[in-house]
Amino acid sequence: MAERIYPSAKPNPHPPTSAPNGGAAPPSFPANKAQAYGRPMYRPQPGKQQQRRRRGGGRGCCCSLCLWLTLILIAALLLAAIAGGVFYVLYRPHRPTFTVSSLRLSQLNLTSPSAVASRLDLSITARNPNRKVEFAYDPVSVSVYSGDVHLGDGTFPPFLHEARNTTVLKTTVSSAAGESVDASAASGLKKKSTIPLAIELDTRAGVRVGKLKTKKIGIRVRCEGVSVPVPKNKKGAAAAAATTPDVSCKVKLRIKIWKWTI
Structure with a gap:
């Protein structure tokens, strides 16, 4: 016998809709998770x-x-x-040159085991080899040392170093009253017949070319290799000159950046 097929008694909740003009209905897609759980879609x-x-x-x-x-x-x-x-x-600018032209140590006494009284007569020769460049110097401070012993200070007045010019600077360097030094180093100076000296010059200098002027910057001139005889403190005895005159000096720029000087 032929098997009969009975229609389902359950109604279709989503009956197919017919497209307008009698066309086929658009396919239905399954619901996404947001629609299934009733959550709004993120936008x-x-x-x-x-x-x-x-x-x-x-x-x-x-x-x-x-x-x-x-x-x-x-x-x-x-x-x-x-x-x-x-x-x-x-x-064609060139640096100025400095040489120690003369140096005489006229006094070197130990006022106490740790104090030195000294007096030196110093002459420095400054040469400007440039043809059109001039240098304007502020006051120059002078310091003289023998090893670690500070023998005294002096100054040179400010001056204008013209082109192709040679200037001789003279000053007297003396120690401050009551200046204390290392006792062993001070006593060693009196035992020597000659002592080596180092001279430092500190100043600020600017360049002039015609009417053009630059800002002044710090420079340091250091002269080493100078030796002078130690005076014997005899009455009427003249101070002896340096045994190595015309010593060349080195010139270095000292540029200050905030708190540091290089």
């Missing part, structure tokens, strides 16, 4: 997107600013290098 807020766009625009402005600053710095360095090259070709 990005437009405000956050605008904030991201604004942040991206700010980064672009910073990058552009850094790029322009770098280009300006490179251009300034190139211009400075070109100006320095032109200045060197036109004027």
Whole structure:
């Protein structure tokens, strides 16, 4: 016998809908998790997107600013290098030179086991080899040492060092009253017939080329290798001159950056 098929008694909750104009109905898709659990779908807020766009625009402005600053710095360095090259070709600048032309130790006494009284007559010759470059010096402070023993201080007045000029600077260097030094080092000075000396000159100098003037910077001149005889403290005895005159000195720039001097 043929098997009979009976229609289902349960109604279809989602009957197929017919498309307009008699066409086929669109296919139905299964519900997603948000629809199945009754949760609203997540949609990005437009405000956050605008904030991201604004942040991206700010980064672009910073990058552009850094790029322009770098280009300006490179251009300034190139211009400075070109100006320095032109200045060197036109004027051929050279450093001034300093030599110890004369030095006499007229007094060296031990007033106490740890105090020294000294007196020196010092002459320094400064030469400017440049043809068009001048140097303007502030007052020059002078300090004389023998090893670790400080023998005294002096000063040179300010002066203008003109081009192709030789200037002789003279001063008297003496120790301060009651200046204490190391006792063993001080007693060792009197036992020697000659003592080595080191001379330091500290000042500030600027460059002048015609009407152009530069800012003054610190310089230090150090003279080493000078030896003088120790006076014997005899009445009527003249002070002996240095045994090594015309000693050349080294000139160094002293540039101050904030709290440091290099």
